[in-house]
Every structure is written in C-alpha cells, then in structure tokens.
Amino acid sequence: MIATSNTITHEEVRIIDQEHDILHRTIRLIDxxxxxxxxxxxxxxxxxxxxxxIDFHFTSEENLMLFTDFPYYDEHKKEHTELMRDLADIICAFNADMIDYHELVDYLNNRFTDHSDLPDRQLKAYLVTMIK
Incomplete structure (x- = not known):
C-alpha cells in the first residue's frame, strides 16, 4: 500500500466503475x-x-484523485476539462444541424471509450492500491 492515510473502500472504486457503465449505457440510449x-x-x-x-462523474473522480493524492491529477483534470469543452461544442454543432446523429454518437463512443481505456484505467489501478 502507498504511504498515505487517505485510503478508500472497494465500494468507492466500484461506484466509479458503475458510473462508467451508466455513461456508456446513456450513449447507447441516445443511439x-x-x-x-x-x-x-x-x-x-x-x-x-x-x-x-459526465460533469458529475468527472467531479467524483477528481474528488477521489485529490483525496488519494493521485500523482497524475493535473493531467487527468486537464483531460476532463477538455472533454467537457469538446462535448459542449459537439452538442452545439449537433443542435445547429452542423453534424448528424451518426457523428454525435461516433464522437461520444470514441472520445469516452478512449478516456475510459487509458487515463481511467491508470486511475483505477492507483485507486486499487489505496483500498483499506
């Protein structure tokens, strides 16, 4: 275990995983x-x-990162900020009929799958080491 008093529970890690499932399920519902x-x-x-x-989920992750002294917090937080900005832009483009639903759903699937694959896997691996 990493030397810190800020340990977490299995449930906290499980909740983050469940939030990822909800995010992907909501994208499927849109499609x-x-x-x-x-x-x-x-x-x-x-x-x-x-x-x-997504905004709620990112806040949840960031709170856990801060609490556990996640060493890559700044990079992960920056990616969250960029994802939220890009998401707002793509939603605006969709609402203005500048892109169609295929482009919207493809963007959502690709962008959030990419984020779940690398940065979130790195975070989960770290959080698992913080379980008491």
Missing part, C-alpha cells in the same frame, strides 16, 4: 433514440442527461 425515431425532445433530454452525468 437507440435516433434509430427508433423517439423524437427530438427525447433525444435532447438524453443528451442533457449525458452532459450533466
């Missing part, structure tokens, strides 16, 4: 809403939900 023609109101609600959830 399904387009495919099944559920209407713009439903799609807009899901996009809003996704944006708010």
């Amino acid at each position: 399904e809403a387009f495919i099944t023609k559920q209407g713009n109101k439903r799609i807009s609600q899901l996009i809003s939900e996704l944006y708010k959830f």
Whole structure:
C-alpha cells in the first residue's frame, strides 16, 4: 500500500466503475433514440442527461484523485476539462444541424471509450492500491 492515510473502500472504486457503465449505457440510449425515431425532445433530454452525468462523474473522480493524492491529477483534470469543452461544442454543432446523429454518437463512443481505456484505467489501478 502507498504511504498515505487517505485510503478508500472497494465500494468507492466500484461506484466509479458503475458510473462508467451508466455513461456508456446513456450513449447507447441516445443511439437507440435516433434509430427508433423517439423524437427530438427525447433525444435532447438524453443528451442533457449525458452532459450533466459526465460533469458529475468527472467531479467524483477528481474528488477521489485529490483525496488519494493521485500523482497524475493535473493531467487527468486537464483531460476532463477538455472533454467537457469538446462535448459542449459537439452538442452545439449537433443542435445547429452542423453534424448528424451518426457523428454525435461516433464522437461520444470514441472520445469516452478512449478516456475510459487509458487515463481511467491508470486511475483505477492507483485507486486499487489505496483500498483499506
């Protein structure tokens, strides 16, 4: 175990994993809403939900990173900030009919899968070492 008094529980790590699952499930719901023609109101609600959830999730991760003295906090936080900015931009482009739903869903899948694959795996590996 790393020498710090800021240990966490298995449940805290499990919650972060569950949040990742919710994020990916919401992206699938957006895709399904387009495919099944559920209407713009439903799609807009899901996009809003996704944006708010990602913001919440990033805050959760950042709080854990700070609490456990995660050594790559600054880099990970910077990526979160860039992802939120890019997400706002892509949503605006979609709402202005500058991109279609395929581009939106592809962006969401690719960008958040990339983030989950490397930076979040690195964070999880670190957090596991912090479990009491």
